[in-house]
Amino acid sequence: QVxxxxxxxxxxxxxxxxxxxxxxxxxxxxxxxxxxxxxxxxPGKGLEWIGFVYKGLSTQYSPSLNxxxxxxxxxxxxxxxxxxxxxxxxxxxxxxxxxLLTGSPAGMDVWGQGTTVIVxx
Amino acid sequence: xxxxxxxxxVSVSPGQTxxxxxxxxxxxxxxxxxxxQKMPGQAPVLVIYKDTERPSGIPERFSGSTxxxxxxxxxxxxxxxxxxxxxxxxxxxxxxxxxxxxGTTLSVL
Numbered sequence: 301q302v303x304x305x306x307x308x309x310x311x312x313x314x315x316x317x318x319x320x321x322x323x324x325x326x327x328x329x330x331x332x333x334x335x336x337x338x339x340x341x342x343p344g345k346g347l348e349w350i351g352f353v354y355k356g357l358s359t360q361y362s363p364s365l366n367x368x369x370x371x372x373x374x375x376x377x378x379x380x381x382x383x384x385x386x387x388x389x390x391x392x393x394x395x396x397x398x399x400l401l402t403g404s405p406a407g408m409d410v411w412g413q414g415t416t417v418i419v420x421x
Numbered sequence: 422x423x424x425x426x427x428x429x430x431v432s433v434s435p436g437q438t439x440x441x442x443x444x445x446x447x448x449x450x451x452x453x454x455x456x457x458q459k460m461p462g463q464a465p466v467l468v469i470y471k472d473t474e475r476p477s478g479i480p481e482r483f484s485g486s487t488x489x490x491x492x493x494x495x496x497x498x499x500x501x502x503x504x505x506x507x508x509x510x511x512x513x514x515x516x517x518x519x520x521x522x523x524g525t526t527l528s529v530l
Contacts, residue, residue: 351518362519406471
């Protein structure tokens with residue numbers, strides 16, 4: 301059974317770079333049809349898709365992040381990560397990592413518990 | 422940029438049918454996925470994938486459909502435990518990126 305766990309700093313100052321790691325257990329990161337995603341939720345708001353990495357070969361990102369996000373993976377450690385540059389208070393949110401399957405079943409079937417990130421001066 | 426539009430809230434009585442819609446131009450070409458989130462900050466749960474399919478463990482009262490550019494999540498015989506926020510999720514028409522709808526809060530009165 302695949303499980304995900306986010307880790308990273310809970311507090312940053314504006315203009316700093318956010319780095320989060322998602323550790324995957326119970327399955328390989330480079331399995332076909334497994335897309336590894338980051339999703340965030342601002343306080344009191346809805347879900348926002350940030351992007352995904354697939355087999356370390358391809359990535360897609362939300363245009364709303366204006367190229368500030370980078371998602372990468374380290375298959376040897378069974379981890380994938382999110383780097384978000386030039387953070388502002390608007391990046392304060394709960395950040396989730398999630399697996400998106402494209403076969404059957406499909407969709408984001410496994411999620412981490414989420415990690416809270418606060419950006420404050 | 423691409424948007425998926427959901428009504429902010431839907432209210433039903435226990436035992437009734439709830440219908441939550443999601444509209445977006447890309448839905449005529451891309452599959453819709455639906456997630457249930459019981460509390461903000463809590464990990465969502467996938468309840469419908471590829472427009473109509475129900476994952477293992479999701480009650481049969483949950484179903485999905487799509488017609489043109491509108492996807493619908495239907496919950497038959499709503500129970501108090503179904504009270505939650507529901508989000509649709511899909512890719513833009515070309516499949517370049519994904520978005521979530523704004524979410525619909527289902528209240529069971």
